């Protein structure tokens with residue numbers, strides 16, 4: 001069964017590792033010095049567990065009898081162990097956040113154990129007594145229950161006579177005592193044994209085996225029926241227990257590989273230590289296990305793993321994907337295991353190729369369908385539409401529409417005839433596949449280019465011929481209240497298209513239907529970690545600040561400057577001294593002391609603010625001795641309730657005064673973020689994205705993310721807020737920006753039709769289902785996009801988006817670690833007034849970003865200068881921090897509720913296929929097709945263009961199969977004739 005593009009895309013982009021979830025997250029609680037609540041809790045738990053365990057005092061016996069013995073029987077000791085473990089965690093400050101699924105698995109294992117022990121004891125008792133009459137008794141359940149309750153009662157504190165005996169009968173190995181046959185698995189075991197023993201004792205054991213087998217499969221693979229299925233249909237993925245925190249540590253990975261080879265646990269232990277794992281996490285012998293004969297490749301996971309146990313995972317509500325996978329699996333090789341990550345890579349090339357062909361056919365079929373006679377019925381029968389065609393200028397009349405339909409195939413063949421390679425590819429169905437596959441295998445990129453271009457050219461040609469038909473469905477369907485265009489309107493559209501010799505495929509800009517599931521819930525704030533204030537560090541900073549203030553004053557005295565520190569402010573990462581000068585003292589006399597002050601304060605990262613905006617004071621900022629982490633949760637909690645509807649409000653951090661700082665993307669309306677590597681850009685972008693995810697549902701905000709590094713943003717690929725998976729191919733990225741421009745224009749048209757001026761006005765007028773979401777476009781590394789993409793086109797798209805997209809609700813966030821003028825060009829700078837600079841290396845870089853120096857003195861790790869919208873004064877702030885675990889929690893929370901439904905417009909293939917041809921390409925092609933051979937000079941002469949452009953057009957003509965390859969200095973052959 002053929003797959004759709006969507007399915008193919010999903011498969012291609014699926015990150016198999018993402019499906020694995022951690023069983024629990026451990027965090028270390030920071031405690032305030034004066035906090036004693038944990039001591040009280042710890043001791044209370046300890047006290048009650050000790051007196052219950054030892055059955056000391058009436059209360060202890062009461063607890064032990066009622067809670068532990070009655071419920072769990074002998075297994076109460078497990079429960080005590082658990083309690084003591086929890087107590088140790090309370091004292092040591094280790095917090096566990098368990099996944100519900102993990103807790104359920106543990107609980108079920110516990111129940112199964114209770115059941116087993118009662119079952120064994122019961123059978124043992126029967127065999128000892130030689131009394132098998134109970135085996136098939138109808139009232140087995142009530143007997144079990146009554147027996148158990150009686151024994152429990154007799155041994156409990158409630159039995160008359162037991163009350164005064166502190167350690168009564170506990171360990172008495174007779175019938176009277178808790179170690180009797182009935183009490184093994186507690187009431188849980190008695191209940192399950194009672195129920196299952198209805199079938200006979202053998203039946204009860206069989207049932208137990210079956211249930212525990214299913215449970216073991218579930219625990220180990222994620223699929224309870226794992227081993228009942230054919231190998232290629234198994235959905236589950238094996239349990240893995242990892243212990244290494246090897247993130248971003250390639251050396252460690254390498255060394256671990258060696259350690260694995262040697263199987264030397266000593267080396268592994270060393271590595272574990274080196275990775276900074278606490279003893280609690282050190283279960284390195286579990287690093288790689290073999291489950292049901294599947295070898296698990298640890299290396300693959302290490303780079304993304306800092307967890308202790310990875311749960312088995314499986315697809316929830318994703319049967320569709322699995323069906324596809326199974327099918328592909330069958331097509332490819334039934335022995336390919338779903339566990340192997342390479343599966344998608346294995347199947348992709350051939351699969352993609354088939355799909356492109358199908359797509360081409362679908363496109364053709366669609367165009368043919370558009371030519372139904374009724375489509376033309378409303379048009380004037382005599383209207384003539386002229387269009388510049390590739391091979392010749394052709395006039396299409398309305399009467400000829402039907403003939404056109406019949407001649408569609410002929411046209412296609414005409415176009416094919418234009419180049420010999422294409423003929424080979426298209427006319428021989430089987431041959432072409434084999435041929436392309438062989439090219440694919442040899443050099444996949446080349447093959448891809450050839451196939452895409454060839455098939456796309458087919459479509460281009462036919463599009464050109466039928467352009468007036470094509471225009472109709474694309475534009476009319478955008479707004480339901482716009483009536484079908486008349487033939488004159490078509491004509492206008494057509495003329496605009498042809499006049500421009502448009503550089504894009506006619507855009508298919510249709511409004512995507514965006515829905516949010518009714519019960520979609522925003523992630524709760526609890527997914528964010530609370531960091532408690534460290535009062536020790538606070539005090540140390542205060543003491544240090546007092547000394548530094550003295551040092552500054554002394555420096556002023558030494559240099560005879562009439563100034564002194566009048567105020568000291570301690571922020572999260574910097575302290576700020578406010579200096580007052582006496583009247584008549586030059587500001588320069590203070591600023592010229594910059595180096596002396598640095599010396600006196602023993603720092604090289606000092607920032608001077610002369611004057612402090614809005615004050616008659618001079619500011620000196622230096623790093624705190626101990627910086628304080630600003631938690632995302634803290635800032636989110638400070639956002640007033642009145643802002644709850646601001647979907648694009650995001651967390652920045654804290655200013656120097658320690659006040660929470662947030663900003664609204666729609667008021668900016670675009671943002672430029674720059675800073676050298678490791679300065680905190682990615683953390684800031686993550687806080688921005690997560691702030692929005694915490695506030696907006698998928699139908700309210702949509703993201704397009706461009707991430708050339710492929711690592712920073714890939715985690716968001718599957719969230720339901722995405723319009724496409726994260727784009728890392730730069731050609732696709734450049735085209736995605738063009739698509740955004742087209743979307744922006746579409747939105748403007750919609751606004752015009754309703755007589756509104758912006759997205760808010762539009763959303764107020766339309767029904768809920770038609771509301772437009774905000775679009776947030778994030779470019780994680782502009783430099784890569786500018787260098788490897790089509791620089792001019794990228795710059796132009798960014799310019800158009802930044803100039804116009806505010807009203808359309810489209811907001812751009814551009815980040816770069818190379819703040820040079822060839823990346824952050826003048827055009828980009830003028831159009832993005834809101835900027836954030838993180839630490840950079842030179843003052844020149846700082847100027848490039850902020851038009852002012854200062855960012856070179858920032859401290860890194862989230863220390864930033866924020867240039868607010870409207871050109872206000874620069875504001876120093878410490879960015880909020882989010883750990884990878886917090887991000888994962890938010891992402892998991894959204895994905896668990898709703899799957900991503902990508903917009904076809906931003907489909908990877910669509911983007912790859914968008915033409916980026918020169919504007920003169922059409923005319924150049926026409927010029928070439930009237931000649932036998934073609935040279936670059938001829939092109940230059942004919943169109944009056946420069947060398948570079950002519951060479952570029954020549955290579956585009958070659959790519960399209962119109963001219964042959966370069967052959968020394970000889971003119972290139974034209975394939976038309």
Ligand SMILES: Nc1ncnc2c1ncn2[C@@H]1O[C@H](COP(=O)(O)OP(=O)(O)OP(=O)(O)O)[C@@H](O)[C@H]1O
Nearest residue numbers: 676677678679680681682683817861862879880881
């Ligand atoms: N707001 C913050 N608070 C505390 N630490 C931070 C903060 N932001 C960043 N850091 C620290 O700095 C490190 C680097 O940050 P980040 O990955 O965001 O840098 P970057 O600028 O994106 O670097 P690159 O451009 O190389 O990706 C983080 O791992 C984190 O430890």
